[in-house]
Ligand code: MFK
């Protein structure tokens with residue numbers, strides 16, 4: 071039996087960290103009763119489904135028995151149950167129903183924090199679904215995306231849709247602006263047909279997607295670079311013979327981790343799509359999706375750390391070495407304490423970003439809050455992504471050899487944490503995003519950061535948030551320092567930005 075399947079008491083410890091935070095900020099009994107009930111459901115039901123997703127990974131059926139191309143991505147029953155549960159529990163919709171005003175995002179992300187390590191990576195489609203809903207909300211909920219918005223944010227499982235986020239192409243995942251080759255050919259009815267190759271598309275069993283492409287004019291010309299990219303909405307549907315309309319699934323990727331969910335390479339061959347940004351504003355328009363998915367990524371990183379710390383602490387009360395339990399070895403406990411501190415710091419920092427997002431969405435954010443949200447989103451994503459790999463690795467070591475053995479369920483935690491620093495922007499690319507927002511706000515975001523740390527220093531409850539915040543800023547700033555030094559000799563464009 072995998073070690074991760076005896077979770078009930080450990081989730082209670084997780085709830086202590088969570089409840090401590092929530093009691094300070096949302097002292098509302100219905101939040102606690104919902105989280106307690108959900109925590110029990112995760113421990114008793116969902117964790118087993120997560121394991122099932124791991125041992126029954128998706129597979130691609132390209133042809134049916136009669137040789138017809140079907141491109142069916144076959145997922146486990148547990149993966150499908152995750153979708154129903156996500157709708158019923160409001161794992162996306164809470165962010166849009168906003169039952170607790172500016173604290174609704176904290177409430178939603180608290181549920182995701184409990185769900186994530188048991189979710190079989192279902193948090194990935196949920197992140198993209200939330201991001202797509204956010205983009206639609208920001209551009210206006212009207213045709214052709216009105217129904218899509220309603221479906222993404224519903225609690226009815228049979229109406230619920232998930233969304234993909236198809237940005238990465240072979241030529242570039244970081245450099246989307248220069249790497250995107252997909253073209254959008256205008257149709258007489260105002261829609262477009264997309265032709266191109268999307269190199270990474272996760273949770274490809276989604277019902278719709280947001281994607282980027284270049285509009286081709288009547289002479290077949292396109293505009294290169296960022297200014298040539300527009301944002302498109304497309305539904306993933308099948309014709310009467312069961313064939314995908316305008317899409318061929320070329321293959322499912324064979325990945326280090328995240329094996330529970332399908333990640334496919336897709337050929338877009340005349341996929342019907344609707345432009346939902348102004349022409350040439352694709353990157354700026356999808357930025358709202360990036361903000362939300364990067365925050366989800368940070369929640370998942372903190373949750374992975376939390377899970378491994380809980381398991382390590384529990385093991386320390388059962389395993390004996392040199393005649394006593396591990397918990398009675400001060401050196402071992404020092405290791406666990408360091409993991410615990412990292413985890414608590416990450417949790418508080420992540421929740422602070424969720425708080426800021428909630429304030430912005432309710433219109434209660436101050437200018438300082440908005441600058442902080444813009445600055446801290448890439449910082450927290452890059453910091454917690456790296457931290458999760460380190461803490462989960464330490465966690466595996468705390469089990470000795472057993473940490474390396476597959477049927478404990480522990481290696482999966484490690485494999486799945488490695489992706490957190492890669493997708494949704496690598497560490498360097500996010501450091502450049504910090505530089506971008508510092509430069510484009512004429513330094514206002516940094517001013518906001520230093521005012522915020524001063525406020526935190528003055529408030530006793532903020533001190534615990536301060537350390538990781540300062541650490542992460544240091545990582546980002548040291549990257550910038552290197553970049554500027556390097557740029558001085560190699561790349562005059564960066565110097566201009568850094569100024
Ligand atoms: C468990 C949780 C799981 C989460 C789900 C995981 C599923 C997997 C999903 C993926 O991995 S999806 C793919 C994610 N891809 C990336 O994150 C791309 C990484 N590359 C970047 O982030 C680049 O910085 C980016 C492509 C966004 C921009 O490159 P450009 O085109 O060279 O940027 P440019 O020209 O500086 O900016 C264009 C506009 O976008 C500007 O606006 P304006 O035109 O109005 O000035 C920028 O200000 C704006 N912008 C860029 N980044 C922004 C932003 N605005 C707000 N926030 C940002 N972060």
Ligand code: FAD
Pocket residue numbers: 235236237238241242243244245270271272273325328333489492493494495496497498499502
């Ligand atoms: P590159 O951009 O080639 O980066 C290679 C290295 O160069 C990195 O270390 C990077 O930090 C560094 N680098 C790049 N540019 C700079 C720079 N300017 N300065 C300094 N260093 C730089 N994408 C989607 O669109 N949708 C998905 O659903 C999706 N799912 C994914 C699922 C998985 C499991 C994985 C692993 C990836 C997924 N991706 C998805 C793709 C992911 O977003 C990209 O792989 C990621 O953004 C990096 O892009 P890249 O692979 O082109 O790497």
